[in-house]
Amino acid sequence: MDRITHSMMQEFKESMEISNISDSDLFEIFSSYSIVSKTLDDTFDISDIVGANNGNEVIPSGIISGGGNDTGIDSIAITLNGTLITDLTEVEDIFNENNTIFEAVFVFIQSKTSSKFNGSEIRNFGDGIVDFLSLKPRLKQNNFIKNRWEIVNKIIDNASNIQNIICKVYYVTTGKWVNDTNLVTKIESAKADIDELNIFGSLEFIPVDADLIQNMYKESKVKLTQTVDFPKKVLLPSVNKVNEAYLGYIKIGEYINLIQDEAGNLRKSIFYDNIRDYQGKNPVNDSIEDTLSSDKSDRLVVLNNGVTIIADDIKIIRESITLVNYQIVNGCQTSYMIHFNKDKINPETYLPIKIIASKNDEIVTDIIIANNSQTEVKKEELIALTSFQKKLESYYASFTKKQQKLYYERRSKQYDRRVDIEKVRIVSISTQLRSFCGMFLDVPHMSSRYYGRLFKDYSERAFNDENNMLIYYTSAYALYKLEFYFRNKNLPKEFRKFKYHILMMLRYHVGGEKIPRFNSKSIETYCDKINQVMFNSQKSLEEFKYLISIIKTAVDDLMSNEITSKKSLNDILLAELKKKNSKI
Incomplete structure (x- = not known):
């Protein structure tokens, strides 16, 4: 294992207050935490993903199976509408509370401290996932795997109420991924076998090497910063407790860079302060989608109320703007519809936007409430x-x-960015x-x-x-x-x-x-x-x-x-x- 990965693992170990653990087991926890952090919207307690396996070593149990009879899968994370699911009753509650689930995500992770990618292990990993997803698994399952199998089956049984079911498979090593032809073939073969189950609307099999897992871990600690072109803007008048604010319109192609990460995944955490989560299919969102995907998409700039973004800091350099630690406090529905229809939209289409820089809690709260006052704001949403x-x-x-x-x-x-905590x-x-x-x-x-x-x-x-x-x-x-x-x-x-x-x-x-x-x-x-x-x-x-x-x-x-x-x-x-x- 390289020194950088090992150093990050030790830092992670201290932050999680874990002792008496081997490097191989710690790497499973470290890599799984780094990957799942990109999937979950909210902060998750390490207690939800760390437990013990069938032996004496510490292995995460909220997403980590560990031990024997794990069907070759180290880690499983299941989310519904961005919520980590660890119990069958949670599935029942969510379906009772929501008529439609816009997204179910199944994450499977295999982590190896080996400095090489092994084709046989990749193949076995894929076979284990296929067996896990089958109606009658052949491989023996431990209690954790059995519980997650029950959860997955409950979700699949309600597939008609889910807009999109996504599968993400991660095979992690401490080596370097070089797109070796034989290994790519193994991955494509595993993907094809999983895809034949006809469960998922989207399927990814991602090889994760030392550089990528290091970057994933670092992303969980640093402030989100993004730079986009924003030439069509005007500086708003000075406001007490607001550093600066701009009003204008931005190209959809640039806006997508604000709401998606490098892999094309929606940055769900930037909507935390929006009060209202994505509402799924409804007349308003259907109307937004119709406009975006039609030859009349240029009307978006006059038909849409636009989005409001609050950032800790903003920097203007010529026609570009850099946002530091930003939140989209109004425009969640529009953002989701843009994300879902990104391949259909003309990137030159303009979207109205307001960008405000302030760290003051009072003014931020007032802005959030004011920008969500079109309909009644429920007490629990605030x-x-x-x-x-x-x-x-x-x-x-x-x-x-x-x-x-x-x-x-x-x-x-x-x-999350406080390394001293x-x-x-x-x-x-x-x-x-x-x-x-x-x-x-x-x-x-x-x-x-x-x-x-x-x-x-x-x-x-x-x-x-x-x-x-x-x-x-x-x-x-x-x-x-x-x-x-x-x-x-x-x-x-x-x-x-x-x-x-x-x-x-x-x-x-x-x-x-x-x-x-x-x-x-x-x-x-x-x-x-x-x-x-x-x-x-x-x-x-x-x-x-x-x-x-x-x-x-x-x-x-x-x-x-x-x-x-x-x-x-x-x-x-x-x-x-x-x-x-x-x-x-």
Whole structure:
């Protein structure tokens, strides 16, 4: 392995707080994380992709299969509308919540520390994918592979409700890809076999060498910067808290460079602050598509309201403009339709555009709301912009001891470029809601389900301005500590699926069954009891081992992929906990 890749792996290892791992297993995690980071819109917790295999080595379990009976596939990531799917119930929830899924993506990864690309291994990798995607797989499957097979089949069964199903296959080594004819033939043969299944609207088989995986990893850490031609512009008048702003129109061919990466994939993360996600096929989007793909596409400049972009910084050099760390806050639907129809559009077609440079939270929030005021903005769509979320972000920052430090991520990937922050200490809004609901609202069976449903049912109750901030930190820190022990093999892998149930049991066992009001002063004392146990490595590990022993006693089938979604499990575990405590 070359020194640069090895150095990046070690940096990654520290950021994920992983120990006792071989270089080959670490490379699987490192490469899979770097690749999946390009697929997912949102920040994802490393706990969702790191676990343990059938042996004793650490292997990611959210996307990494590892171990025996893996059908020759190291990693599998499945997304629906940009959401990473790790449980069958999430698939059911998403289809119940959405009439149409605009995109399902299956990512398969094989990683080798070898400095050469091996044709036989490429062939075996392709055969493993074909077997995995078949109705009746012949190869023996471990529990992880079986679970993902069930998820994939559920998605394929609902293919009529999905606009596009995409397959991306990555074969990774530490060597150099030189388009060797024999290897290209092996890849084309594997692609043909997968394509014969008639599942995918789009299929890519990508050989990843040391240079490419290094670039993928670096892209996950640096600010997004893009330069395009923008001659048709006027400088807007000076505005307080706005560095500069321009109004004009841009050629579609140039705009595509802003919304797509070098591989032609849509940069979904740039729409995070848009409030509304892509809405799929509807009359408005159909109308945009009709205009773009017709001989009347030149009318777009007068028919479309245009797009609004906010950037941290913009630089003008003659007729070009460079955007640094930018977000498209209005124009998500237009951007998606341009992306989907890029091959049909005249690149000389013009699109109205407004570009604003500001780092001020207040003005950015006002711009986002103003540019999305055509229709009612729902409360849940503004969650990341609320004063409550800003206050929670500041509260997390008040913990100064390194051991106790966590970082609340109010905006997607806001800490990704901070090399001084361990990624596992970042708490997203999703992670916060899941941990809080599991620990303090006694609904751990809901925490592992589709986030959209959890948010709809519990966000108003959970994110309450009157609540004491400590309850949020307490639940998130307990989850961080629990995931740390799973990640570093201190706790058995098969109990990770019960993590939100363990949080609930932790509160009852350490804090006590009677919980103070969330807005009372006494809730701080209650949470402090839990935190003091979590801050102590020996006590926290002993506590989690004790709670796991209760699960082991109470649950008959630990391998069941559906047990954690059943509400009845909550009462069973709490009854067993109470029973065991009474005997002590």
